Amino acid sequence: MSSDDEFRLALVGAGRMGRHHLRALAGHRTVRISHVVDPVPQARAAVVAAGLPAYPSVEDMLADAAPDGLLVTAPTGRHGALVAAAAKAGLPVLCEKPAGLDAAEAAEAGRVAAAAGVGFQVAYWRRYVPELRRLRERIAGGELGEVLFVAASQWDGEPPAAAFRTGSGGIFVDMGVHEFDQIRWLTGQDVARVAAQPAGHVTDPAVRGRDVDSAHALLGLSGGGTALVSLGRHYPGGDMAAVEVFGTRDHVRLMFLDPADGDATMYAALARQAEDFAELVRTGRSEGAQVADAVAVLDAAHRATAQLTQSHEVHPDR
Known part of the structure; x- marks a missing residue:
């Protein structure tokens, strides 16, 4: 840890998500990105x-610097390495979702970090949106009653580049894990x-044959309710994300990522999230996603993807 107790992150990957993190932490009082790695x-x-x-490379950076943690925003296929x-190097890791292309890769990343005794957190930023946190508290407190149905939607303004999509694992692994x-x-x-x-x-x-522009999944939840995941890459105006919860006592709908507000949320x-990661490193306490969460999410995403690959729309030979 630096002498002034500022938490310094080395960012690995200066692509689209890496730039988002740079903007989000610009001028932050206690956490800053101090070094960047990109090939x-x-x-x-x-x-x-x-x-x-x-x-x-990370090795070149470590020969010249001693950050307090590593923020991994490189392509998913490089997360494990x-x-x-x-x-x-004994560095704690805040790894962008999904921490691997499948559940086995995410589990191995967690095992490697645990064996080295370093903190490991998966970056699912929606856990830090105040409106969603309040909704979670209401559900846990029973205010909505028994949860009958959850509808979660994410539609991007336009598709990412083909080079990214062909290595991302497809729409459920890239987008739907959120x-x-x-x-x-x-x-x-x-x-x-x-x-x-x-x-x-x-x-x-x-x-x-490698990805689709829109897909949907109907989920059966362990508590008896159902959920819908709706994903798309063509939403007029920009990126959006919303959730709707139907309970036996109440109903809530939130558009927590609205194109009208840009990326502020x-x-x-x-x-x-970066503050919480610093807290994990300093005290061992965190409210973020852990290895078991990443594994469970990737398992669900791959079950959905397996069904897509059997359909006409994504079969590479049709």
């Missing part, structure tokens, strides 16, 4: 131009059953 020269040049030191590098985690966290229930269906056409031929939650 792409252009990405490093942009970081250096913004006033931060940048390195091509980066967690292992951090564990070898909804699966949110439903489990809000209700305190596990996903017992999954039925999934794609919707619409794939607009980018480069990803046909996410940035505030990312900052709170």
Whole structure:
């Protein structure tokens, strides 16, 4: 820990999500990104131009710096190797969701971190949105009664680049893990059953057979209720996310990510998440997602994905 008790994070991955974290923590009082790692020269040049030191690898960065933790925002396929590098160096890790392309990878990342005795947290930022936290408290306190149905939606303004999509694991692993985690966290229930269906056409031929532009999953929850996960990559105006809960006593609907507000909600939650990670490192206490959460979510996402691959819309040979 730095002498002034400021918590310094080394960011690994200066792509889209990495830039979001940089903006969210710019000027933060107690947590800051002090170093950046990215193998792409252009990405490093942009970081250096913004006033931060940048390195091509974690090893190069560690030869020159001693951060308090590693924030992993690199592509999902690199999460395991980066967690292992951090564990070898004795660095706690805040790893962007989903912490692996499947449940086995997420479990292995957690095992490696635990064996090294370093803190490990998975970055599901919605757990730090005040409206969602209040909804969770109301559900836990019984104000909504028995939860009968949860509808969770995430629709992006436009699809990401084909290069990202073909390595992301598909729409349920890339996007839907947020909804699966949110439903489990809000209700305190596990996903017992999954039925999934794609919707619409794939607009980018480069990803046909690897991903879809829209998909939906109907979940059976361990408490007896049901849930719907609705995902899409074409929402006019920008990115949106909403949740609706129907209980025997009350009903709540929240659009907590509204295109009219831009990314303000996410940035505030990312900052709170970084503060909570610092608390994990300092005291061992955290309200964030842990290894078991990441494993359960990826298991559900892969059950949904397996059903998509059997359909006409995503079969690469049809």
